[in-house]
Amino acid sequence: MKIKLLFALFLLNICAVIAQTKVSGYVFDEFNAPVSFANVIFSGSTEGTITDENGKFYLESDENYTALTVSFIGYETLNYPLEKRVSYNLKFVLKEEAAQLDQVVIISGKQPKKNNPAIDILRKIWANKRSNGLKQFNQYQYDKYEKVEFDINTIDSALIKSKLFKGMEFVFKEVDTSRVTGKTYLPMFINEAVSKVYGDNILNKEKEDLQGNKNSGFSDNQVIIDFVDDLYSDFNVYDNYLKFFDKSFVSPLSRTGISTYNYVLTDSAYIDNKWCYNIIYYPRRKNELTFKGDFWVADTTYALKEINLQASKSANINWVKDIYIEQEYEVLNDSVFLVKRDYMMSDFAFTKKEQSRGIYGKRTTLYDNYKFNIPKDKKFYDKEVYNYDKDVYDRDDAFWEENRLEALNKDEKGVYKMLDTLKTVKKFKRLYNLGSILASGYIEFNTLPLDYGPIFSTFGFNDVEGLRLRTGGRTYFGRNDLWRLEGFLAYGFKDDKFKYGMSGKWLLDKRSRLIISGGNRRDVEQMGASLTNSTDVLGRSLASSAVVTAGANDKLTAINLTSFAVEAEPFRNLVLRLGANYRTLESASPTFS
Template sequence: MKQNLPLFLLFFTSILFAQTKVSGVVKDTFGEPVAFANVIFKDSNEGTITNENGRFYLESDSTHDAIWVSFVGYKLNTFPLSQKVSYNLEVVLEEEVESLGEVVVYSGKTSKKDNPAIVILRKIWENRRQNGVKKFKQYQYDKYEKLEFDLNTIDSSLIKSRIFKGMEFVWEQIDTSNITGNSYLPIFINEAYSKVYGDNLLREEKEILEGNKNSGFENNQTLIAFIKDMYKEYDVYDNYLKFFDKAFTSPLSRTGVDVYNYVLLDSAFRDNKWCYNIVYYPRRKNELTFKGDFWVNDSTWAIKEINLRASKSANLNWVREVYIEQEFEVLNDSIFLITRDYFLSDFSLRKKEKAQGIYGKRTTLFDHYEFDIPKDKSFYKEQIDPYNEDIYMRPDEFWEERRMEKLSRDEKGVYNMLDTLKTIPRFKSLYNIGATLASGYYQVGNIDVGPVFSIFGFNEAEGLRIRLGGRTYFSQNDPWRVEVFGAYGFKDRRFKHGVSAKWLLDRKSRLTIFGGNRKDVEQTGASLTNSNDVLGRNLASSALITVGANDKLTRVNLTAAGLSIDPVKNLQIRLTGTYRTLESATDTFSLKYFDENGGIQSKISQPELDLGLYYSPNRKTSGYGVEQTVINDGDFPTFYVGYTQGLKDVLGGDFNYSRIQGLYFQPWNIGGIGRLYTTVEAGKIFDPVPLGLLSPIPGNQTLFSIYNSFTNLDFYEFVSDTYLSMHMQHNFGGRLFSRIPWLRKLNLREIVGVRAAYGSLSDENIALNQPNGLLLQAPTKGYWEWSVGVGNIFKIFRIDFNFRGNYLDNPDVRRFGVTGEFGFSF
């Protein structure tokens, strides 16, 4: 249960104050903020620059009595400090009158023509593939990564809140961010040390984790992996930088001139290299863009330093701030290598500056570069033990030797603080509540009770339905797991049950055996690709509200056993033997068919052997036990190919038949215009079978928008033995609505979808199924429908308007329908 811990439960530690702290805002004489002004402690080299709103924060371990504030075209302001801690200062800069004639003030849109910044940008484009490690055949380096989460914007009301009763000691010492100027309290820290090897000729890269240290939460690999995936690796030279499932346009992108204004601000030596300083800012609001500046070398056109701050108007939920810094080292006259990458994000339910939130900070350092040391291709393909417990138990001496920057005093306190908090009963209670909301299970000893979100349901066969279940849970790396459920329908007055067990025999190859039994009511007309998941249950079977009568339900008694193995990473081969019986669950739905003697049967008994191949390249998982958690869900393609053989006269089997099926799912980031999801499914049954074994085109009679189903189709409206299905759904992410002034501030997102299916049904199958009294029809003309939708309503709701494309003359068809969906997304 702990493996799905949400961000808002990452609590508490303590920190120490520096000697001198100062924060505030820099304005001109007209009261307008001065962005990118220099703020430096007097007679020192310790300084910072203001953000786009003129705000700054600066601290030092030394005592200072003044700051210098300056910017091109303004007089130097020496601002006295009367105390060690000075917050919310307002510094006013006066224009330098005698130099006004030499100063060019840039505002609004800059010209693409004759702009020296654009000339430099084109040089960067021409040389970007020749910089860094890409200039060598092979490379290797050491990588140190530090992830930290902090509770921020702490005020007296939060400190006095009843929720922290008994935990007041965490507030003893609080610090302030030098990026946002807000107070914060570190609550979680994780450190990782790795060796990275790459070969540009083979196009291979391998990262070997050598050490990992976590502040509490029982070395939770899922939490760590989730956070790392949220802060994905990125390259500022790429056209688009992906964070939080959104594609931000990079200021170095070839399309950057369409969304950014560029200004050549300065030139100077940076580490003995002459560089140009370019400031950039968005041309329009509400787009996924940044503000900031970068320094670029005048001969190699490689980036020396860059900072990026996400536009505050960007269509992004729950994230109030994104700030990135990268620094590059000069290896020789022509090679610039990244040495430091800093990423800060400010999560909050509200974007107001004074609202409480959580900082997420990642610092990645790179060192000990070596080049042109070749390794065999087998080195990159070789699988290593996915979980070595020693990696998570490294002694302090290991970290003292390998940390590339020392922990600050407040960061060191995180480890001690979490150890203390874990002993406090109130903290344990808060932890368990949050974990239950995140995972859907409530832990009682070594048993997880749930999932709590499926306790109640309704359908025409069972009426009101109650379901309770549980599973064993000793740790996220359990080698075996048992899961059970029991359910009762108040209309049919029948008990249902399910039990499933699985055991991981070999961790390296993930050789697993599994088996179980389920006796339940199911809507088998809601999906095309068959599932042998014993405890699986789709939403269509238990939706509380449906469109029309959801009466075409089947009583399923399924027993399954099999094994699976992953011969290579993300490729699974699964062999399953099943035995199931199928019969109608309502009086208004029939599965009757002719048997081989011409008699009429209403129950199907069928054993099957199923061989399936599942391939999901680039999928990332956490956990090393029998069950794993996918941490980049919807971010990788999925391929499935399956072959099923029905066995007649084995265990009383009724039919002998063959079936093949295939599925391909692919999400696509389409640059700055959103995210596209595509699915193609195909299948064929080669022998006559009854309705319960055919392939119904998936209908959707619920009020939910369910991907891979046809919203304006009733269940079993189309049935086939040969089918081809295609689904496309594109989310523009607010790209269009952001152009409409009165809609812009709502941050709504446009969604369009197209769905189509072609199928056929043989004369033999039509004849075999005549006794059921249904007029079986296949979409031989190709059925299609389309939809338009509006997402991000109140940040959590989406509504779709669905239109039927053809077969409009069929009786009682639904030409139009409205569905919705709740969910949390960035």
Template sequence: MLVFNWLQGVETLFDHIMNRALFVIFLVVAQFSMAQTKVGGIVTDEAGEPVPFANILLKNSTQGTITNDNGRFYIESDDSYNTLVVSFIGYETQEIALVSKVTLDIKVVLPEASEQLNEVVLYSGKTSKKNNPAIDILKKIWAKKRSNGTRMFKQYGYDKYEKIEFDLNTIDSALIKSKVFKGLEFIFQDLDTSRITGKTYLPIFLNETFSKVYGDNELATEKEEVLGSKNSGFNNNQAIIAFIEDLYSDYDIYNNYLKFFDKSFTSPLSKTGVDTYNYVLRDSAFIGDKWCYNIVYYPRRKNELTFKGDFWVNDTTYAVKNINLAVTKSANINWVKEIYIEQEFDVVNDSVFLLTRDYMLSDFSFNKKENSRGVYGKRTTVYNDYKFNEVRPKEFYKTKSDPFNVKVLNREDEFWEMNRLESLNSDEKGIYKLLDTLKTVPKFKTYYNFVSILGSGFVEIDKWNIDVGSVYSVFGYNEAEGIRGRLGARTYFGQNDPWRLEGYIAYGFGDDKFKYGISGKWLIDKETRFIISGGTRRDIEQLGISLSATNDVLGRSVASSSVFTVGSNDRLTNINLSTFNLEMEPWRNLRINIGGSLRSLSSALPDAFSLDYIDASSPTGVSSEVTQFDLNTTLIYTPGKRTIGNGVERRSINEDYSTLVLSYTNGLKQFFDSDFDYEKIQFSYTQPWQIGGYGRLLSTVETGKTFGEVPLALLSPVPGNQTLFSMYNTFSNLDFYEFVTDTYAAVHLEHNFNGRLLSRIPVIGKWNLREIVGLRGVWGDISEKNMQLSAPTGMQLLAPNDKVYWEYAVGVGNIFKFLRIDFNFRGNYLDLPNARPFGVTGSFGFYF
């Protein structure tokens, strides 16, 4: 039974989970180019202990790196060098002769320094915040950061070329000879080595984009026009594209916090960095023709979201010339073993520093062991041809380009030869050709299809242009249906389909009844996103887990198929629903939906749960079924939301946008034999807040009021939760229909500290747990007439009108990297019959 519950209840969760794990599908390769100098190894002290954060430099160059937490390093250059310089505060600098171009197992021993240098003040361990020349320089960077780069100009524009690559790493003979790659050995014909980690890797995926960016600082707006996009074989898989887009969002090193993988890392250039990092002024030298200071930084504490690295900063403008950032291995982040970033800036007009190149490498792995296999994700962004103070009208920035336009996706080779701001090396050039070859290999197609099913939940049948699924909703269970089987399908030609049909059929082995749902939607106009949609559904549903009535003809709540519940979970509803809707998006991220719905609602278990109401037209004076036609108008505003695809369905690629919903419903009596006249207005506002280095707060405010007399089936129950799953926007210690309202106001707050507090506790800090706190409350009322109308139900309808009902929760997440447990406490109304003062809920998920 538990299996049925999980498969049904976590369908949406699995879609989220697998989108974040799609890197495991990339099993292809190309050829490589050999760098001139490759050096790797370990740095220790005289006692043999690793020296973390030691400085590694190729002599007579500005090319360097820093050892990781285990003292290991790897550095690579296209030029030839014969000496390696290794240094660290408190130790004597060592110069190591490089006798060959490739040296990957070198061991460097640093003796303790007998005396300090006179040029600069040196620090070891935790550095002082006072009389530290590095921090004095840092303060000048803060003062100047808003007068550098494109911020110095009223308007700006530039060319942008982005290259994203994924590589299978840590390739060895055991992997090559494994059964997984039997018949695919040819892909290992040539391998390359990472200049960052020193690991052997296999290029498997490549995506290129060329665009022009325009901005106006006076209007506080920016526009990116994509002119070309090229994908190595996965351009029709929306899940993969969404995963990549969300994975690599833009960032600004001058911001106080840098967001990667849903986490906020403290920037070494932030004002809060003084409390987070140790800073050391290591060197000063000419970079080009500009005199610059070199500052090394490393974290003060373990288990926090921090970097280690160094940067060069100009001595007059205090603009950063170049910087590298490496995430510490102790950072509280899952599935990512390494993150390494390099940024380079160029000088314009002898004073302005502009970003010219941004490189980011992520090493995805199931654990952080040195030899664990995984997937590299590499993004290189090159900026060129900056232009300033070219005024464009406000309307120019409102229009947007379509990155999925056929012309954009099918640029000729000549376009890329002209617009690639960084040439492809030989292994990258081979990806496009090799992947096309691999797709003809049956074994590779099997791997690709299998993980594609895990990611999307659908089985693709290409020859019919149909997807069958979702595989996660095949089985379910509830008290009305018993064991439930379900099979669904949808049309799918590509992510830009102008129309789509979807449907499902289900059967309950307990009630011996078939259920079904079918819907269709058609995109009439791409500019305004004018969509016509409609559908019909006959099923059993757990209503009362949302303050808004469901108009979804295909969806199904987690609570509708929960095996393990608290109390009697028998308040299920038969629902026959038909809808017709018109939708358009006249302005970006503002959707207007106008439609109608016809519903028939009755109890699925009338012996246990009644929806009866007084009906003077009924021979008995009581009716058990509500038939209701509604006209609905809904405004949905999602500022900051980013999507991919330009078809009838689009996919969101970020989670940091707010959502405002205003809905007006008008019930029309006698229209289609409808039973009631009423009006309902509802408003909700959901906003995620990134609270610097203290995690993420999610907040929701909901209000609503129903005008007119309606029975229980059309009222607004306060969302309870009798399942063992943690569900946001519900009250975990309320039973379904425990409170029923026609007027309400609710607030939900949930804050995830991302381990900020627990990381500072000895022993526990190593477990990378994450603390979550929640607070939720609701006030509501119900009129005497509405209570009398539903008197035949035999239920005493209560509303929290005497005082605000509230709950609070304390949770621990990231248990074994995938489990979260919440401890929920009821704040009041404890004197009600069967009131639950305490409960435990949980959830599963693969989160960074």
């Protein structure tokens, strides 16, 4: 299903709305050397970014701004009027401040570990991290809102004019630009979820109750939830290591960070009436799983106020070209800092070439309505084996207007609207159905609760059966079917014999997942060559049914298998199964019969 979902995401291309103000360019000093980590903000706002190692930046906003401010410690602040809504490839030259020529700080190369105020602050962050956040309370609860968006990036004329999108060109009318990478992208899917989270630090328990889930176009929302859970796992930036896509990155707040990162104190300012320090960090060495970015930290509690992390270009992660993270924290009770907003963007691509096309995966999570020290019974945190609630996936618009912690922007609203248009395009429906068949191996019938397949087993060849034809199918009413049937009929033209199989499952009790199953199969297979160990009575190895094989394929076995089983899941992740099999085996080759 996950492969099917990914294939569908490439097809569901939805229109986006262009941001109001966009700027990009480079920042140099008077000697034409790039100024790394310079601050670039829209004048009169808090919206900004920092330049990369090459002095390059990209910045955009939904608001209309008329000026840009470029600053860096030791240099004169530069104010630049924006005469156009979109200004690309600007070049700024910063001049050294005359009164501070002896104190100019150039951020490049390795930074000292001793007598470095940034590292002194980092040590205070370590000392105070246990007194900040949810760990300070016995119990906690809060509201959580999460939205996940997928976009096709690097939209160019070749893609727009391709035959694949002929008849669907309207989706390209308005393409947006990423504020992180500066690349064009086309939004194609969005999923929203509202939850209530409860936790107990004494019991070391946490429970998340899903209140509502909505997405743009998929009927089986639970598949989306499972996919997103696998794709994006929660993390704590205070931990020494942050795990993404099965890779452990060194956190910039790690106790080993001094040996991994360079730290530079660059600025200080009031943020939400709290005096904060700004520290820039970047890797000491290449080819390591590290980040670059900056963070703001309060001067009394030494708790994070804001942080951004971007994976190093040299970090080697399969299929992932870039990772970018932002976190914002809010102050509670004048001293406690808790995460308020979490944003993560990943760039998935087959190659890491700069102009290669891929998919952006974006996750935005917001937290609100924190409550503390409200104890609940231990049983409250026990996870139910069966907790499916159909109403959760069918909330009306009024529910979402009331429970969204952040209103959808025009870009996100367009995802829902444009999908309705795409559903009326015959070519899109054909492409979607084709992708579904290729990904799942089954042809779905909309008018019947029946799937035909697997289609890849329709034709086969082996030395015993010769050419083999197979037809089969399965019932499928939905994710929570009370019963399912599956069967097949096959014929070998060389041995002139029919083979068949039939199996069924019945769900007797939803709460305990009490299931009885049984079936019978008479078939030919190559023993010891099954794809996986399975309790499926209809399981069959590819070695005896492939169209093209390497080497001899004549040592096949005729199998007659009857199976019956009862299984239950009385507690979460504890499955009890009692089964019985009756099996007879004999050579299927006339040479050995």
